Amino acid sequence: MEDLKEELKEKSLVAAFPDHETAVTAATALDAAGIPPDHVGVVAENVRQAREAAGSFSALGAIVGAIVGALMALVFVIVGGDNVRQNLVAIVIGAPALVFAFAAIGALVGRAKFFQSGEYESYERAIDRGEALVTVSGSPELLQRARRILEEHGALRIRREETGEAI
Numbered sequence: 001m002e003d004l005k006e007e008l009k010e011k012s013l014v015a016a017f018p019d020h021e022t023a024v025t026a027a028t029a030l031d032a033a034g035i036p037p038d039h040v041g042v043v044a045e046n047v048r049q050a051r052e053a054a055g056s057f058s059a060l061g062a063i064v065g066a067i068v069g070a071l072m073a074l075v076f077v078i079v080g081g082d083n084v085r086q087n088l089v090a091i092v093i094g095a096p097a098l099v100f101a102f103a104a105i106g107a108l109v110g111r112a113k114f115f116q117s118g119e120y121e122s123y124e125r126a127i128d129r130g131e132a133l134v135t136v137s138g139s140p141e142l143l144q145r146a147r148r149i150l151e152e153h154g155a156l157r158i159r160r161e162e163t164g165e166a167i
Helices: 002-009 020-032 047-054 058-079 081-086 088-110 120-128 140-152
Strands: 011-017 040-044 132-138 157-161
Touching: 011 020, 011 120, 011 140, 020 040, 020 132, 020 140, 040 120, 058 081, 058 088, 081 088, 120 132, 132 140, 140 157
Parallel strands: none
Antiparallel strands: 011 132, 011 157, 040 132
């Protein structure tokens, strides 16, 4: 649970580069500077993936979905009568299955275009122009280091997003 709290606190940077090669060079420099590769992403020629740089509500959707699933399980136990309440195996297996299923649905719904920041269009246009994006997610200290590296490697624009997702 602590990891999830930390992940929800993370922010990200999205930097636009003139081309894919320059973006890869910047990503390599980030790796050489000790920024974990799973916190760095590169997007080129994929408009749909560029949209994700604006962030989504996947984590929040999963949490809301899990809560809805738990409430549904509780309702089934309460409304289901004695037959349901007496079947402990069904409750032990069914309740977690509902929580997991609704959490998965919530995570997927949170990734929907409808729930994304309106800023995603600027990233789509950048990819349409032939630019490439580099995303970096992490703590404010890590992002400060990353910003300097991205600027040194020719970023055209750098924007901070309120999501901790790296593509």
